[in-house]
Amino acid sequence: MAENGLCATTGPTPHIAAQNRAAVIAELRRLMPRMGEQRKPLPFGLAVIDSHLPDGGLACGALHEIVPAAEGCIAAAFGFIAAILGRLAYPLLFVMPAYGLRPYRPHGRLHGHGLNALGLDPGRLILVETAHRKETLWAMEEAVRSAAPAAVVGVIDTLDLKLSQRLHLAATEAGLPVFLLRPAPPSPPSPASGGGWGGGSAAATRWRIGTATARRDRFGLVTQPRWHLQLERCRNGRPGEWVVEYDHVAHRFSLAAALADFSRPRGAGETSIRQAS
């Protein structure tokens, strides 16, 4: 009773005060997730690469294009995505055409144990299989807008400016990183045509992933995969080119040090086959 009396004397009226408070809480709640969503960018942990990217890392609320340098590099491109996702929270959503449909067809399907070996817990992945390109785009947009997964990865054959803008906008609104894997171009793009294939794209970055000989220990065992990264375009950043290796235990990228390769004789290009016991 005393409290009621106090309210009545100090506030305008208890009713209006309660209404105001509800409004303030609603406003705060509206703002809170935005604060959470404006997450820090994802740094590579490598000053050489991070200095090329705006804010020192991959932007979270943005579309990123990943393109394998050649058709045979698709596994490397998937590996690069898995490496980036490995440091994100779960769940993660993969949207890709059902196995047997283009453009995913010729190179096998994602293998859970392989993802596991790259440090990505496959139990937390949700795989969405679509019948055609339209469904893929719809599912991706739906997932991004719901802001339920921590990241969305899509595999698609072609992309035009309008669609990429749409996805990028959705990603910005939800604050989610969205990765789009496109198949290798039939021929390398000419820089004159804006560095793109078949129209522009609104993606914040475009990475071209090539293979590189893996890091081996002195017994000749593959310890860390290496990839040839090419940052082809980057909004508010600079393009660059690196060979990195990935440590799946520490989720860490590092620059490949060619001289630290024990297993290769530094001879006249001679190679040796070593077999693990």
Next chain:
Amino acid sequence: MNAAAEAAGLATGDLLADARAKAEFLQVRDADPTADDAALRRLALWATRYTPTASPWDEDNGADGFFLDITGSAHLFGGEEKLLADLAARLRKNFGLPAQLAVADTPGAAWALSRFHKTPLFVLPCGQEAAALAPLPIAALRLAPDTRATLRRLGFKTVGSLLDKPRAPFAARFPTELLRRVDQALGRIDEPLVPVVAPPVYHALRYLIEPIFTHDAIIAHANRLMATLVHVLTRDDVGARGLRLCLYNVDGAVETIDIGLTLPTRNVSHVARLIELKLEALAATCDAGFGFEAIGLAVICAEPMPARQTELTSVTDDGDRTERCASLIDALRQRLGPASVRRFEPVTSHLPERAEVLPPFDGEVPAWPEPEQKPRPLLLLPHAEPAEDVTALVPDGPPRRFSWRGVTYDVTGAQGPERIGAEWWRYREPKPTRDYYLVEDSTGHRFWLFREGLYGRETAAARWFVHGLFA
């Protein structure tokens, strides 16, 4: 025990080996008491057409029948005999079940007579329990097996031989169960029946004055129906896991839309959105014709869903994300098909192609083991593809060069072999062993190759296959 089994001389309680010896055509399945119980409950529910009180038998009663309390309802069917005849005929016609039925004043006596009386349909006149039960065996009293065995050892073969004995020695020497069962059979004490309760039906139906055609109108009405259902669902603390929307066309056709949900829900807008997605997907086939004159929404699967505090919780907490994830998956499934959303689940098998399955997503998070040191490719070919022109220094050594899909690769480093034997318990013919190698070519492509067959032991000319690509 069906007629064929009886003809073969089988009996309940036979050992499996004995039963097989009697009938070699026997097919064996594990007993599923839960499913049996559910089926019995459904049958008892059906039997509520005769009386509101139908009580399926529990474990003590043998769990193979039900009691009907027909007090006051027998005359509706023209008397007890007619009721029994009607029940037996319907059981046979509707379910193909032969039945043994008995009517008595007490459940105990009815149980005993239905089991042990010669005639399948028997009506016991009032007050004759003791006389009717006297010639029946001791088993008619629903006693525990050890009590029954003791009585048999003491020479009590029939119920009658027990009934005329003094009670005190039995009360002292036997569990109270014995006298309780006797009293229950003779009606000296009460035996309450637990009636089967029909599961609640959540259904809302709306007749429309004017037929509706458009998606918007259908969704608006579905919204209202769901809103009415939500009250009932909230009252019972359940949420809908499956919903069915029925659209009744003016010309009599019925369109049904099934909606499955990952988590139980009472969220009107979520359901409306799922219906909208389905309608979009159905736009080509779903023909409104002259319009829909009635619309019904039923919960076909309800699951407990405790009330949850929704105020003052953080928006970004885990529970909220799970819920958002569930509604996203519902939406994806509704539009892309139920099997389109999958998860990775490990299988304990060494064969790579059998080591995982992709079941439809059901909200569970499978536990994956810690990664092992063994190399596993990121992309696995579902069917290993043959590698041609493989050169190796020695027949059981790693490859130096191979070609796959028309491209020749020079191997600069190989790691292996990892030997994976075939699962001999799965196949009649022995399958060859595989030796897996991780090979890398000069440009850094990494492959998972295997040689099928052990050189010199299983095969003379081993074949090579590409099975996966490493990142």
